[in-house]
Amino acid sequence: MSKYLKIYWKQNLILTLIITFGACSQILAGVMNARAFNALISLDLEDFLQSMLIIFSLLSFYIISLLIRIPYEAKVIQMMSIKTREDITKSFEKMTYQNYHNYKAGTFVSWLTNDISTIEQNGYTNLYALLTLIIEMVLAAIALMFFHWSIILFSIVISVVTIFLPKLVQKNVNIAMSALSKEQENFVISVTSVIKGFDTLFAYNLLSVLTQKVLKASDTLADKKIKQMKSLTYSAILGASGNVIGQVGVLVLTGILAFQRVVSIGSITATESLSNKIFNGLGNITNIIVEMKTVQPIFEKFEQLTVDNNPKESFVIKNDEIKIENLNYNYGKSLLWRNLSYIFKSGGKYAIIGASGSGKTTLLNILNGKLSDYIGSVTVYGNELKTVNNKQIRDEIIYLDQTPYMFEGTIQENIELGQHFLDEDLWTALKDAGLKEYVKSLPDGLNTDIGEDGRNLSGGQKQRLALARGLIRGKKIVLLDEGTSSLDKHNAIEIESNLMSNQDITLIMVTHNIREGIRENLTGILDLNSI
CATH class of the missing domain: 3.40.50.300 (P-loop containing nucleotide triphosphate hydrolases)
Structure with a gap:
């Protein structure tokens, strides 16, 4: 996947800047919550209204960034998907006739459809979601440091635990994803074969076979999808556990600091908002990374195509x-x-x-x-x-x-x-x-x-x-x-x-x-x- 990110590095850099702009707007709006809440406690209407106006402006900038980001992200993903399909089909051009026919046509159709869709969703879309979360988490961590050092220290410790937990089931997730990819190939092959045989089945009054074959292939595919989702669910639960501990812990810690008058009472709203960014981000990051790793076997499969790179002599007419x-x-x-x-x-x-x-x-x-x-x-x-x-x-x-x-x-x-x-x-x-x-x-x-x-x-x-x-x-x-x-x-x-x-x-x-x-x-x- 990194190959295509490097090819389109300019487009990805622009997208990163758009994401950063939106994240900055969101985090600053969260920080301003503390000022607005403190103004509310002190019954300072003017300061409260000013704070809310700033928050509204920042969130408006965030919405504008989304209006720009969403279509541009889709464009960049499609550019990389098209390039991936191009590289796959160029590999076909370099294959020998015999090597090409070692595969079923439905296998290659599945590569160019199902596998590319998986790469788009689990790979590129998740990558940009991951990038967004990382930027938001870094900015949130910087903001938390301005409230109290103990809050960021606690956040780091819980973050390490949250990242580690889903790794316990990573192997099972990879196995499930590889099995699903293979079954998607088999599904395309089976369905293509029976649909092309419509005329023969029609002639023998056996059109019910078409439904039987599709249902049988669908059941097998559904079983693989369910197993994949089960493995992802275990990963999500482990990540969510660390997330809950982190958010509740930061809220309790900030409350204690407020009782000790180390931070203002309004800080509770800001630290809650910022810690949510960190721990929700961590909970999602671990799942996203797990899903992103499932595309690696797909790219490895593409690379394993046997192409004919042996040097060949040029054709020269020597006799008749x-x-x-x-x-x-x-x-x-x-x-x-x-x-x-x-x-x-x-x-x-x-x-x-x-x-x-x-x-x-x-x-x-x-x-x-x-x-x-x-x-x-x-x-x-x-x-x-x-x-x-x-x-x-x-x-x-x-x-x-x-x-x-x-x-x-x-x-x-x-x-x-x-x-x-x-x-x-x-x-x-x-x-x-x-x-x-x-x-x-x-x-x-x-x-x-x-x-x-x-x-x-x-x-x-x-x-x-x-x-x-x-x-x-x-x-x-x-x-x-x-x-x-x-x-x-x-x-x-x-x-x-x-x-x-x-x-x-x-x-x-x-x-x-x-x-x-x-x-x-x-x-x-x-x-x-x-x-």
Whole structure:
């Protein structure tokens, strides 16, 4: 958390000054209570009214400070939260494909939502509350010294006791918070999974399963939240005990001093107000610190993401071939191939065939740099995939999935993926993908919203949109994994023929069925059944 406080130190300094101004106004108003009460005892109306006017002015300044502080504090917290999310997602960018998929998507969603909310509330909001209490306590302690030294000495002794007591349960609080954070991840995963399965449950008349799953996950999450609150309650009770002893003790001590005429009777109201600031602050500080410490495991979890920081060689075109040599790959405990060797020439058109489970998609994932735990050698234009910069490799290769993912948004947004292309290029890509006429027939054209997960498109339309997404980027190597499997025969042949006739690309496609008219134009066929 300190990392983000340092990044936004200027904003936090301004916020600290605002908090200090408000605290000074409050403490001075408390001190003025003694003067007002003494004036009341002596029946000095003029002095009483003057004191009350000063108190009113000071409290008005405090209210003004709150009007400035509350929205500014929210702004600073959001700045740090956004930066935290940015750092998390940048870690995703540095992860290998395999490391990323060691986690469930719901886990990362929980990090960016539940965990950030916890950091905002238990971390940043509590930090500023803690800062406010510390400033108020220091100012109150200084003010108490002007009444009598014994009052501040007593306050210090009780303060030490009040701070120590909640530490007795700190370990249990941390354990409960870690368990809650993990259960929040599981809750998001469970709920996301069952909600996405609505169509399947609907088809089988099993929509009641949706409620059952959500309730079961909710019960488990509620149990963890209750356990966390129990642990925090024990901490709060211990802190409150010291608080009560401190406040009553200061009041008794001031009363004794007043009887001895060491302090004025009006001092009782001031010392009560100031001691309340100290001991209420201490009682809250211990709980706040306990809650703040619960965010540390969350930040540690973020730091434990395995990123690929190993230096990689730059991609340099050294020859015109993609070469597989003595390739072996284990999928679980099964060996997919033994000493697979093959050469794909630049500009060639190739098909990879084989029975289900023969490793066709796995081979494409190796060629795309997703899987690097292979044995043997795979080079693209003379660059070994294990040692070359994978990001640079993907600048040369486009991988068209057999189950393309559609982002919520428009057709244009799903093609551009955050980049910008000319309308002319967009329409050319749609034409080559066999989707131009369909998009032109839509009232909103490129701006048509396709819905969540592309719900408004058919399976074939999704594949064609994914194809357009790849074609517009002009990559030289196209890996097509059953990329036309959801299309009717006419459109599939048309798109495959367009790819086959494009002399600028190297086409490697996985297929279960090589269509007539395509087979004779292939440069080569890699049959994994024969390996």
